[in-house]
Amino acid sequence: MTRNVLVIGLGLIGGSLALALQKSPETKVIGYDISEKTRELAEALNVVHEVAEDVEEAAKKADFIFFGTPVNATLEWMDQLKQWQLKKNVIISDTGSTKGLIMKKAEELREQRITFIGGHPMAGSHKSGIAAAKPYLFENAYYILTPFDDEDGNNIIALQQLLKFTLAKIVKIKAEEHDHMTAVVSHFPHIVAASLVHQLHEENKKFPMTSMLAAGGFRDITRIASSNPMIWRDITLQNRNELVGQLDAWIDEMHRVKKILLENDDKTIEAYFQKAKEVRDALPISTGAFYTTYDLYVDIPDYPGVISEITGYLAEEKISITNIRVVETREDVFGILVISFQNEKDREKAMKCIRSHTNFEMHVS
Numbered sequence: 410m411t412r413n414v415l416v417i418g419l420g421l422i423g424g425s426l427a428l429a430l431q432k433s434p435e436t437k438v439i440g441y442d443i444s445e446k447t448r449e450l451a452e453a454l455n456v457v458h459e460v461a462e463d464v465e466e467a468a469k470k471a472d473f474i475f476f477g478t479p480v481n482a483t484l485e486w487m488d489q490l491k492q493w494q495l496k497k498n499v500i501i502s503d504t505g506s507t508k509g510l511i512m513k514k515a516e517e518l519r520e521q522r523i524t525f526i527g528g529h530p531m532a533g534s535h536k537s538g539i540a541a542a543k544p545y546l547f548e549n550a551y552y553i554l555t556p557f558d559d560e561d562g563n564n565i566i567a568l569q570q571l572l573k574f575t576l577a578k579i580v581k582i583k584a585e586e587h588d589h590m591t592a593v594v595s596h597f598p599h600i601v602a603a604s605l606v607h608q609l610h611e612e613n614k615k616f617p618m619t620s621m622l623a624a625g626g627f628r629d630i631t632r633i634a635s636s637n638p639m640i641w642r643d644i645t646l647q648n649r650n651e652l653v654g655q656l657d658a659w660i661d662e663m664h665r666v667k668k669i670l671l672e673n674d675d676k677t678i679e680a681y682f683q684k685a686k687e688v689r690d691a692l693p694i695s696t697g698a699f700y701t702t703y704d705l706y707v708d709i710p711d712y713p714g715v716i717s718e719i720t721g722y723l724a725e726e727k728i729s730i731t732n733i734r735v736v737e738t739r740e741d742v743f744g745i746l747v748i749s750f751q752n753e754k755d756r757e758k759a760m761k762c763i764r765s766h767t768n769f770e771m772h773v774s
């Protein structure tokens with residue numbers, strides 16, 4: 410029997426989820442987005458099997474409903490659906506970056522015997538919109554669920570069985586703990602990234618060459634400042650308390666750094682960076698704690714067409730890549746081509762393929 414999955418909000422995350430869930434057998438994925446352009450694209454790009462023009466009608470027939478909307482819009486939808494005639498066993502979930510207020514709102518649904526299990530795939534990027542959606546976006550990433558403590562286990566299992574088509578690693582966490590931890594590793598870093606960009610903007614007025622000198626390090630640390638401001642407005646508003654806590658801790662830390670600088674003691678300064686390096690190097694990033702990529706570093710010579718030559722070899726063998734970039738300490742100089750793959754197998758196939766055509770040196774991170 411075909412089951413109906415409705416995804417409301419078809420941007421980067423909702424679109425990627427819809428694409429992943431299409432891999433589930435006997436499942437019809439129906440989508441809705443407030444933007445007409447996105448609805449048109451959803452159809453044109455086959456992100457869903459069908460676009461719903463009347464979302465309430467689609468919700469009535471749904472076995473699962475997911476929200477891929479900004480978190481404040483999710484709260485509004487949750488209020489609305491209290492008035493709808495839903496299927497008795499429908500399971501509702503979301504993908505929002507915050508969980509506290511959403512699970513609070515879910516208590517109201519629960520009073521009406523509507524099942525809601527909070528969800529948050531810990532993968533994504535600074536990109537937004539349906540055009541950036543990818544079926545494998547969540548592969549190997551953690552996918553957090555925040556069910557009520559006494560949620561019926563069968564409902565959690567049913568949701569997990571559907572979500573396994575994302576190929577993500579599903580974990581269960583309490584909503585409050587979720588909001589604390591994501592403030593540390595995701596939400597607060599966004600504020601830091603934005604503040605560094607604001608600082609550059611001010612400095613650039615006095616020294617207009619500054620932004621031209623912004624090399625790899627500045628770009629790496631501020632990449633997320635290019636994210637969708639509306640998404641981050643809502644996250645910041647919903648996780649305000651945790652963010653104020655993180656900000657206080659950061660201000661204390663900056664006072665500590667200032668003291669170290671004023672003391673002008675080389676050993677303490679080196680120890681500060683040494684400790685940070687040790688903690689950073691030990692992060693389980695490459696084993697899938699957060700955003701797993703399988704990077705291949707190729708030392709390329711500087712001749713025209715070398716990148717398309719390499720991607721051409723990979724395309725011939727149908728090896729798909731998820732990202733490609735050139736890195737160097739100076740960004741205007743050719744050097745190392747970094748190609749990212751979805752998994753280890755693809756990276757190995759790519760190494761073999763490039764080796765069979767070239768003598769370029771390669772290494773993995």
Ligand SMILES: NC(=O)C1=CN([C@@H]2O[C@H](COP(=O)(O)OP(=O)(O)OC[C@H]3O[C@@H](n4cnc5c(N)ncnc54)[C@H](O)[C@@H]3O)[C@@H](O)[C@H]2O)C=CC1
Pocket residue numbers: 417418419420421422423441442443444447477478479480482504505506507529530531532533534535536537538539637640644
């Ligand atoms: N961007 C990221 O890397 C991640 C985002 N998230 C969460 O996923 C959710 C979606 O974020 P993205 O896909 O990145 O944003 P996005 O901007 O790519 O997509 C949001 C989509 O929701 C639609 N939308 C906005 N208001 C709506 C409403 N009231 N009703 C229906 N559709 C509406 C927009 O038209 C857009 O297509 C957010 O709750 C965010 O916190 C979770 C993990 C990662």
Ligand SMILES: O=C(O)C(=O)Cc1ccc(O)cc1
Pocket residue numbers: 505506530531532533534535595633
């Ligand atoms: O691009 C990045 O590094 C991100 O920060 C992606 C991201 C954004 C929001 C989330 O709730 C989870 C992951």
